[in-house]
Amino acid sequence: MSVIGQCLVAFLFGSVVGLLVQRSRFCNTAALRDAILFKTYRNTKALLVGMMILTIGFTTFMTFGEGHPMYFDVGLNTFAGLFIFGIGMVLAGACTVSTWVKTGEGNIGALWALLFTFVGMFLFSLVWSANYWPPAPASMTGEPNLEALQLGYANAATLQEKFGVPAVVFGVVQAGVLYLIYRAIRRKEMAQEEHHHAMATHATAAQPAE
Amino acid sequence: MTPEFFKKTLDPVIALVAISVLDIFLFLVVGAWTVGGGETMMTGLIAQAIIGEEALGRLPFWTLVFEPDAGYWKIYISLGMLFGAFVGAVLSKEFYIRFPRRLSEWVMITIGGLLMGIGIRLAFVCNVSTFFGMGPEMNMGGYLAISGIIAGAWVGSMIYKRILEG
Numbered sequence: 001m002s003v004i005g006q007c008l009v010a011f012l013f014g015s016v017v018g019l020l021v022q023r024s025r026f027c028n029t030a031a032l033r034d035a036i037l038f039k040t041y042r043n044t045k046a047l048l049v050g051m052m053i054l055t056i057g058f059t060t061f062m063t064f065g066e067g068h069p070m071y072f073d074v075g076l077n078t079f080a081g082l083f084i085f086g087i088g089m090v091l092a093g094a095c096t097v098s099t100w101v102k103t104g105e106g107n108i109g110a111l112w113a114l115l116f117t118f119v120g121m122f123l124f125s126l127v128w129s130a131n132y133w134p135p136a137p138a139s140m141t142g143e144p145n146l147e148a149l150q151l152g153y154a155n156a157a158t159l160q161e162k163f164g165v166p167a168v169v170f171g172v173v174q175a176g177v178l179y180l181i182y183r184a185i186r187r188k189e190m191a192q193e194e195h196h197h198a199m200a201t202h203a204t205a206a207q208p209a210e
Numbered sequence: 211m212t213p214e215f216f217k218k219t220l221d222p223v224i225a226l227v228a229i230s231v232l233d234i235f236l237f238l239v240v241g242a243w244t245v246g247g248g249e250t251m252m253t254g255l256i257a258q259a260i261i262g263e264e265a266l267g268r269l270p271f272w273t274l275v276f277e278p279d280a281g282y283w284k285i286y287i288s289l290g291m292l293f294g295a296f297v298g299a300v301l302s303k304e305f306y307i308r309f310p311r312r313l314s315e316w317v318m319i320t321i322g323g324l325l326m327g328i329g330i331r332l333a334f335v336c337n338v339s340t341f342f343g344m345g346p347e348m349n350m351g352g353y354l355a356i357s358g359i360i361a362g363a364w365v366g367s368m369i370y371k372r373i374l375e376g
Contacts, residue, residue: 006240006283013236013243014290017229021291022298023215024225028337032363037371046222047341050230054346057234058242062347068241070343072334074351079358081333082340084325086362089337090370092322096245096336099323100288104295109310113323118253120327125253125271128331135334137274156348170348 021101028095032086039192041185048182052175059156059171069157073140075150088120216302233342240283242343245291246336248284250276253327314373333358 001009020026024046031043061067089095092113094102099117102110129136139148156167233243258266258278266272299305310316330336335344335355344352 001239003281003283007281007286009236009239010283010286011290011293013232014287014292015294015297016232016290017243017287018291018294018296019298020220020225020229020294022295022304023302024220024222026222026225028341029363032360033367033370036364036367043222046226049223050226051341051346053227053230054233054242054342055348057230058237058346059348061234061238067237068239069237069347070242070244070335070339070349070351072351074334074349074354078333078335078351078354081329081331082335082337082355082358083329083362083365084332085329085337086359086364087366087369088322088325088327088329088362089359090322090363090366091318092326093319094322096249096326096330096338097291100245100291101295104292105299106305106307108307109315109319112310112316113319113326114249116320116323117249117327117330118256120324120329121250121253121331122257122327123324124328124331125269125276128269128271128275151350151354154350155344159348167348171346174346174348 017097018101018104021097022105027098029089029093029098033090039188041189045182045185048178048185052178052182055171055175055178056168059167059174062155062157062167062171063160065157069155071153073135073142073145073150073153075135075145075148077135077149216298230342242339242347243287244284244336244339244343245288246330246339248282248286248288249327249336250331251279251282251285252288254278255280318370318373329362 026046027043028047031047034040034042035044058067058069062069092099094110094113096117099110099114103114135148135150139145139150141150142153144150144152156170159165159170160167229243236243254266254272254276255278257272266278272278296305310319326336333355335351337359340352340355340359343349345356346352
């Protein structure tokens, strides 16, 4: 596909995502923060459903060698980077998606967060080492490189190659685990609803009859 | 799209089902949904416009990893999200300019934004790639990233709670 074609597809995809996220108020930050702080799971459930569909979809196509999976080594920096990111998104009250979506709604705070995300990226580029660390081409060899705290590269396709089992089989297992988490959340919600219902009934019964 | 769509809040599960199906198409055509890469390229382009090509070229990151290129498709996902959200907000009469009210909010947003930018570049991925790309591809990095973001969100939530409680 031509560069212009890629950019058009990306813009079209982004536009639909922006519209759907704006109308649904979905937020990745809330999916984690609200579950941790307030024990509410509106966004967490949506995130899990999305991941289940994507896991089956991606691994099905990866079984036949189709699609464009991400290809780069991972390691301690992956954990550490997302740890820092996780703190940042809760403090900013928005993630990479909601900063764009909220900016589109006229939220200047979200635009400010976006600008400082850019500043953070630029500051990091000042200290980035082309030689070794933080992970650079020299330390990313595709294989585990423990000296550079790199674990190499592995995904459903490499598992298929290594074990001779179709990638989608691993995908079904992962989707099953995600479903179990989803079911546990639904059960917790139902227990909360029952508790609230019982409390409301008790309060009504305790009111004196006029 | 019915006017009703712009009056009621959409169930996020329905929104995510639709987004996931589209993401599978995107995965087949160019690659899974991601935001951090596009934002990094925008940072490079903005920096290039401010400090010039020569000065930026002295930083190895901008020559070896992200050489500024306006034709990088990931940029347009973010611009599309901005456009789609703006259209949705205007049609649903939810667009209005709003500012954080307290100084503490400005400080938290500033620190949060900086941490997000540094975190994305250290990890090479953002939250979107974590949950909507690497995780579903069963990439080993997806599990590391999900563990990291949950731990970070927990620490962030504790800080947030403490600030809320004064």
